[in-house]
Amino acid sequence: MFTATIIAGLLEAPWPTVAVAGLTTIGGGWLGIRWIRGRWHFRRKIRPTARALALPTGHSSVALAQHLSIPRTITEDTQIEFPVPDTFQHSAGQHDAVATILGNRFGHDWHVRTARNPLRIVATVKKEPPGKVLFAEVADLIREQGGPWKILAGFGANREPLWLDFSPGGELVNLGVSVGTGGGKSAFLRFVVAQFAYWGADDFPVIDTKFVSLTGMEDIPGLRVYRRVEEQWKALHDVRLDMDDRYEELLLNPQKSFRPRVTILEEQNDAAIEWRAHWQEIKERRDPATPPVYQDITRMLIKQRQVGGRTIGVYQRMTAASCGGIDATVFRDAYGVKALSRFGPGAWDTLTGIKPRATPSNIPGRWTFVVEGRVRPIQVPYGEPAELSAFALSGRVRDIPTGEVVGQGQGQEGVVIGLEEAAARLRMKPETFRKARQRRPITGEFRTAQNRPGWPLDALLRWAGMGEAETA
Numbered sequence: 001m002f003t004a005t006i007i008a009g010l011l012e013a014p015w016p017t018v019a020v021a022g023l024t025t026i027g028g029g030w031l032g033i034r035w036i037r038g039r040w041h042f043r044r045k046i047r048p049t050a051r052a053l054a055l056p057t058g059h060s061s062v063a064l065a066q067h068l069s070i071p072r073t074i075t076e077d078t079q080i081e082f083p084v085p086d087t088f089q090h091s092a093g094q095h096d097a098v099a100t101i102l103g104n105r106f107g108h109d110w111h112v113r114t115a116r117n118p119l120r121i122v123a124t125v126k127k128e129p130p131g132k133v134l135f136a137e138v139a140d141l142i143r144e145q146g147g148p149w150k151i152l153a154g155f156g157a158n159r160e161p162l163w164l165d166f167s168p169g170g171e172l173v174n175l176g177v178s179v180g181t182g183g184g185k186s187a188f189l190r191f192v193v194a195q196f197a198y199w200g201a202d203d204f205p206v207i208d209t210k211f212v213s214l215t216g217m218e219d220i221p222g223l224r225v226y227r228r229v230e231e232q233w234k235a236l237h238d239v240r241l242d243m244d245d246r247y248e249e250l251l252l253n254p255q256k257s258f259r260p261r262v263t264i265l266e267e268q269n270d271a272a273i274e275w276r277a278h279w280q281e282i283k284e285r286r287d288p289a290t291p292p293v294y295q296d297i298t299r300m301l302i303k304q305r306q307v308g309g310r311t312i313g314v315y316q317r318m319t320a321a322s323c324g325g326i327d328a329t330v331f332r333d334a335y336g337v338k339a340l341s342r343f344g345p346g347a348w349d350t351l352t353g354i355k356p357r358a359t360p361s362n363i364p365g366r367w368t369f370v371v372e373g374r375v376r377p378i379q380v381p382y383g384e385p386a387e388l389s390a391f392a393l394s395g396r397v398r399d400i401p402t403g404e405v406v407g408q409g410q411g412q413e414g415v416v417i418g419l420e421e422a423a424a425r426l427r428m429k430p431e432t433f434r435k436a437r438q439r440r441p442i443t444g445e446f447r448t449a450q451n452r453p454g455w456p457l458d459a460l461l462r463w464a465g466m467g468e469a470e471t472a
């Protein structure tokens with residue numbers, strides 16, 4: 001009132017009039033702002049959502065926009081309802097499509113169902129993923145429901161497991177991880193490697209500039225860590241050469257199935273820096289600016305699906321520079337599923353292109369997976385290296401008693417155990433044999449309970465090009 005009196009004096013009007021005028025202005029302004037925000041919400045959120053929903057529901061987007069009442073802030077209690085036309089089939093696929101659209105536009109995971117009287121769609125927000133999940137809680141689930149190409153990523157909303165389908169016809173061959181420091185990248189790698197190894201994969205080339213990521217997992221068969229630049233380049237080049245060999249074999253025998261090889265690219269931002277620095281030192285004038293290793297990786301990513309190759313690439317931030325520079329788009333697209341955590345808006349936009357952006361969480365191990373355009377908040381289970389390693393070994397090695405081959409019906413004579421014995425049998429130096437075997441894995445290789453490598457004799461001879469004749 002004091003202010004009104006002063007203004008009244010200045011305007012030479014009675015103060016109650018000024019007070020009323022002032023309040024009207026404030027009230028009007030408030031209503032105006034509300035109206036504008038409502039319009040904004042309608043134009044930026046409701047209308048585009050109605051347009052997106054028109055396709056899977058068979059509704060007209062204009063009619064749908066009238067019916068859609070979606071609050072500005074979504075909470076776990078939010079429920080959205082809208083009518084659907086008679087043509088709607090109420091299939092799981094249609095419900096999923098609606099859930100995906102709502103999730104991508106408003107965040108959260110949605111449960112979508114049909115309700116009757118009147119016939120309508122009801123969408124509710126699912127409960128957040130659990131706050132922490134220990135490996136011990138998921139070990140049985142993996143044993144019962146996982147598989148050589150079916151790898152558990154973690155639990156989503158309502159504690160629903162997210163399985164990554166690495167099978168030849170599945171949604172991903174390569175998984176790209178873009179997670180800031182301390183976000184659980186190395187822990188995740190150990191968790192995933194343990195699962196692949198449990199199901200029998202036994203070839204894990206690991207490119208790790210920082211050395212320590214897979215510490216505690218050394219007993220896993222076929223885990224080979226490359227730490228120095230030249231070593232890393234050679235290993236990746238060999239993977240690519242072997243992939244090309246496998247394609248030759250596939251041409252001759254289209255039924256052939258190949259031993260899984262899971263290549264782990266750890267700390268790729270650091271690798272990019274080291275690789276470029278090294279390339280600067282050694283490259284000749286006419287060499288390309290990008291180190292050739294990126295050619296090898298790109299080819300591996302885009303071609304390995306049919307010949308047993310899979311890759312997990314790990315980045316603090318999956319930038320163009322860390323994905324080979326000029327080929328970065330192809331390279332990044334080759335990661336069929338992406339997992340992000342501790343990300344900024346720029347990283348989200350370049351990697352997913354999905355609007356609105358997901359919000360990064362502070363919860364350790366809470367990652368956002370983008371699977372076939374669908375955004376899924378997931379809690380990644382955490383296991384100690386020792387328990388993961390024990391789990392891995394309990395799978396594959398469990399059924400192989402010392403010195404015997406599983407399921408081949410062969411006696412001891414049909415089998416060679418140990419590097420020395422194999423080298424002697426092939427009349428090679430142990431060191432030469434060891435290197436050749438690393439370059440070109442031997443089909444049918446297995447491990448004994450003592451974790452020694454072994455081979456069916458005929459497989460060994462075939463690998464060495466000595467064929468059946470020598471067996472006699």
Ligand SMILES: Nc1ncnc2c1ncn2[C@@H]1O[C@H](COP(=O)(O)OP(=O)(O)O)[C@@H](O)[C@H]1O
Binds near residue numbers: 182183365
């Ligand atoms: N899935 C998880 N759930 C809970 N805590 C986790 C999880 N993963 C990692 N952590 C915690 O975060 C720490 C850092 O994890 P680490 O894998 O080394 O991260 P990064 O490799 O991304 O730097 C771990 O020591 C562990 O305490």
Ligand SMILES: [Mg+2]
Binds near residue numbers: 185186187213
């Ligand atoms: Mg790490």
